[in-house]
Amino acid sequence: MIDFELTRKDRELLEAIRREALVARSYARHYDENEHEFPPDELPEAKDFPSVFSLFAGRGKEDTGMGVISMLLTAGQTWGDYSVRMRRGKGGLGNAALRAAGTPAQQEKWKDLTLAMAITEPGCGSDPSAVQTTAVLDGEEWVLNGEKIFVTTGCRADGVVVWATVDKAAGRAGIKSFLVEKGTPGFIVAHKEKKLGIRADDTAAYVFKDCRIPRGNLLGGEEAIPKAGSGGFRGVMKTFNMTRPAVAAIGLGIAEAALDFTRDQLREAGVEVDYGAGIGGQSALVRRFQRLEALYEAAMLTVLHAAWLSDHGKPNNTEASIAKAKGGSAVREITQGCIEILGPLGVSREHLLEKWFRDVRITDIYEGTGQIQRLIIARDILGYSSSELR
Numbered sequence: 530m531i532d533f534e535l536t537r538k539d540r541e542l543l544e545a546i547r548r549e550a551l552v553a554r555s556y557a558r559h560y561d562e563n564e565h566e567f568p569p570d571e572l573p574e575a576k577d578f579p580s581v582f583s584l585f586a587g588r589g590k591e592d593t594g595m596g597v598i599s600m601l602l603t604a605g606q607t608w609g610d611y612s613v614r615m616r617r618g619k620g621g622l623g624n625a626a627l628r629a630a631g632t633p634a635q636q637e638k639w640k641d642l643t644l645a646m647a648i649t650e651p652g653c654g655s656d657p658s659a660v661q662t663t664a665v666l667d668g669e670e671w672v673l674n675g676e677k678i679f680v681t682t683g684c685r686a687d688g689v690v691v692w693a694t695v696d697k698a699a700g701r702a703g704i705k706s707f708l709v710e711k712g713t714p715g716f717i718v719a720h721k722e723k724k725l726g727i728r729a730d731d732t733a734a735y736v737f738k739d740c741r742i743p744r745g746n747l748l749g750g751e752e753a754i755p756k757a758g759s760g761g762f763r764g765v766m767k768t769f770n771m772t773r774p775a776v777a778a779i780g781l782g783i784a785e786a787a788l789d790f791t792r793d794q795l796r797e798a799g800v801e802v803d804y805g806a807g808i809g810g811q812s813a814l815v816r817r818f819q820r821l822e823a824l825y826e827a828a829m830l831t832v833l834h835a836a837w838l839s840d841h842g843k844p845n846n847t848e849a850s851i852a853k854a855k856g857g858s859a860v861r862e863i864t865q866g867c868i869e870i871l872g873p874l875g876v877s878r879e880h881l882l883e884k885w886f887r888d889v890r891i892t893d894i895y896e897g898t899g900q901i902q903r904l905i906i907a908r909d910i911l912g913y914s915s916s917e918l919r
């Protein structure tokens with residue numbers, strides 16, 4: 530039976546995260562207005578707060594599954610701010626790819642690195658089979674050439690999992706992922722991207738110019754190339770089953786902040802959101818607000834469901850995409866709705882609501898747009914392959 534009831538220990542953990550998040554929020558505007566002045570890895574206040582890892586100690590079987598609690602913790606952090614954290618954890622999307630597709634030896638070798646993941650190119654986004662970056666085997670080295678854009682954690686990362694084709698004629702089957710460490714000659718961080726939202730986040734563009742890496746940096750290893758689930762396309766795509774619900778949770782944390790702010794502002798204006806009043810006893814404005822709250826709840830349940838399936842070792846490909854598709858559209862509707870309810874307060878830079886509206890936009894873009902999630906869901910439900918339904 531699916532049960533999201535939290536134990537006392539889990540509730541304390543989430544409350545602790547919210548206390549940290551409020552401190553992080555006090556830095557949010559500064560780093561939004563000073564794009565590329567990245568927030569520190571640790572805020573000055575960190576010494577006053579116990580590390581989340583210490584709060585995790587002693588969690589047992591009776592506590593909520595790791596997937597579900599991670600989603601709630603993620604949302605709790607972004608409720609404070611998307612980019613500013615009390616302490617920045619190690620790891621990026623590339624680490625999830627390494628876990629999904631690397632051999633045990635590769636996972637061990639690179640486990641301490643923070644890894645970005647670079648798929649997107651100027652001419653390739655939603656359809657990763659169009660990757661133009663090439664990898665050519667030359668003796669004991671792969672030689673990479675190409676360009677990657679919008680790489681999250683691109684500046685901070687110690688290295689990157691980069692998608693390149695070893696055989697353009699082979700389409701998807703020719704695409705492999707390679708680990709390239711920073712400092713490798715020919716691996717250039719070309720520039721930092723300027724963005725609409727999540728402006729304090731580190732997003733970079735890369736160039737690979739005759740970049741030579743050891744033969745063993747092919748994720749999954751060469752002996753695994755012909756097998757499904759290796760460092761090839763399907764293997765690395767598995768990464769997203771774990772990360773897509775988390776992307777939705779990120780956006781929902783921000784949307785919850787917008788709802789809380791709006792509820793507080795309504796209260797200050799003398800408008801109580803009364804959940805006991807019947808449909809005829811509410812103003813249209815309050816009913817609209819309650820619909821936004823219900824949308825938040827529905828979207829969060831899809832996230833927790835996808836995480837719960839993963840916690841129980843069950844397939845969650847469709848549910849991960851449902852969570853991301855639902856979350857991505859819900860957070861836009863919620864933040865836009867809050868702005869409309871509050872009017873000038875919603876767009877004033879004196880407050881963070883306009884920033885939250887900009888910050889949530891990414892939820893529906895990276896790791897597969899909303900349209901692409903709907904394609905995946907349709908394929909899964911109707912039993913079509915990616916070439917039959919595209």
Ligand SMILES: Cc1cc2nc3c(=O)[nH]c(=O)nc-3n(C[C@H](O)[C@H](O)[C@H](O)COP(=O)(O)OP(=O)(O)OC[C@H]3O[C@@H](n4cnc5c(N)ncnc54)[C@H](O)[C@@H]3O)c2cc1C
Nearest residue numbers: 646647648649653654655679680681894895896898900919
């Ligand atoms: C802040 C930020 C961070 C990012 N981080 C990373 C990262 O770390 N690593 C990385 O590799 N990439 C990253 N990206 C890139 C992101 O994953 C891509 O922008 C995204 O996949 C969409 O690709 P595209 O922009 O090329 O759009 P396109 O693929 O050109 O799509 C344009 C539009 O057409 C729609 N569309 C495309 N194909 C279809 C279809 N078959 N059916 C219906 N609609 C379709 C799309 O949904 C979209 O609305 C990041 C982007 C941003 C903005």
